[in-house]
Amino acid sequence: MSSSSTTLAPPVVGQGRVRQFLVTPIGAQLTAIVVFIILWQLVTVIAPRVPGPVSVAQFLWVELSGGSHGGVVRGQFWQHFAHTLRHFSLGLLIGFVPGLLVGVLIGSSRIAQALLNDTVLVLLTLPAFVWAFLTTMWFGISWQAPVLTVAFASFPFVTINVAQGVRSITPELKNMSRAFDVPRSRQFRHLTIAAVTGYIFAGLRFAIIIGWNGILLSEWFSGQAGVGFRTRYWFDANRYRGFVGWVIVFIVFIVVLDRLILNRLQTRAFRWRDPNAADAEQVKLEQVGG
């Protein structure tokens, strides 16, 4: 049998590093952003009415720093952003607390499930803009419309998830607790609360994303201040770089919030059912004869 030798080409150092960077999460995300900005710039060449990335960045800088947009109009980013955040937090609280209570009720009572489950499912299918329209019709130009839009839009997402969490507490686990005579306070902490926590985070995450969409629309229709109001202000003034700038603010806020906080909280709360971790540990244990 003859032997043969193969000469491998030396690795290209530069290519390897680029490839390594591209497969990291941060590298891939940064690359996607750069590609998007380049494509955006190219679009502005074909369609000159579309504001380019540099023009939008300049606008956002003036809006953030409180500088002049020309004439007497000055940047008002923080006032409007804080206004929206205040209303958003209040709406989320108003949607979350009843959502939690109704979720526990539906999850623990068959009668409540039969009575309320379909209603909550109908609410779940209603898009946020329907609530924005309805609350504007009911309350006119007022602070209640955006607050209640967030509350109505977030409520069913919290309810459905909490109900699912309560249902995950099986009769078998309750019987086990009773057989071992586990005190009720400990059952509440380790059985009820612990079972529902992950589902609460999941519900809250969806509620925030949907509610955030709702408040933009509601402020657009009926707000006197806020992110949605300011976005419409620049749209009505035919200043498209202002409109696009605020849309970007709106998107960046929710993406950063989700990536940095909500997604991590949910992953942590549900880490007990992470299949990848389970596989890794299972293999490790089987290797040591577990």
Next chain:
Amino acid sequence: MARVDIQNLKKVFPAPQKGGDPVVAIEDISLEVDGNVFVSVVGPSGCGKSTLLNILSGVETPSGGTVSVKEGDRPARLGYVFQDARLLPWRTVMDNMLYVRDDDGKTAQSSAERYLEMVGLNHTGEMFPGQLSGGMQQRVGIARAFSVEPDLLLMDEPFSHLDAITARSLRDHLQVLWTATRKTVLFVTHDVVEAVQLSDRIIVLAPGGRIFDDIAIGLEHPRRAADPKVATLQAEILGRFEEMHPSGTANLENLV
């Protein structure tokens, strides 16, 4: 060391369907268990074995008769091993061990670690149940039941959901634990072979929920399943089972 005293126990469940007959799970059972003994309750499906344990643990209430489980003058402390592990999936193995204990802190933790080690699961305390195999989860369930230092340990077909090899390994772990602690155990199973290997006494229940036989096993612990003495006893007791189910034997003979 617990004393179990059951007199004329009866349990009837309501009819599962409207207009149907109530289901008699236990017709009439009187039984006394006293001392550091391992007692198995054997019988076919539907003879009231699990119902009996559920009544002893307080999960079910009797329809008639009296049940007393005492340690001296006080109610006995119970440990329970179920058919499945019944661990809280969102809590770590150590948290599951501590969940059922009266105390917490370092003493409870070191006791939990000791029992985990006895079932060969040291270093799994920080893992979640979902990261363990079914057999390992059941070992945690057994360690948990022993760790509450029970006066009476109730075990409801704990190996019936496992494959034969895993079940055999767990029976060996159980024998090690029992030999070290000598708790009073009431072990429900439908497997006569398992009962003979583990028990000092076998209560045979007949369909309808009454005692058919009460057999003492006078072999030393721990026992190997392949031990000829164990095998001989198993054959003898299986023979008594055939007396209870003569029709099954007749069918087999017809086949031959």
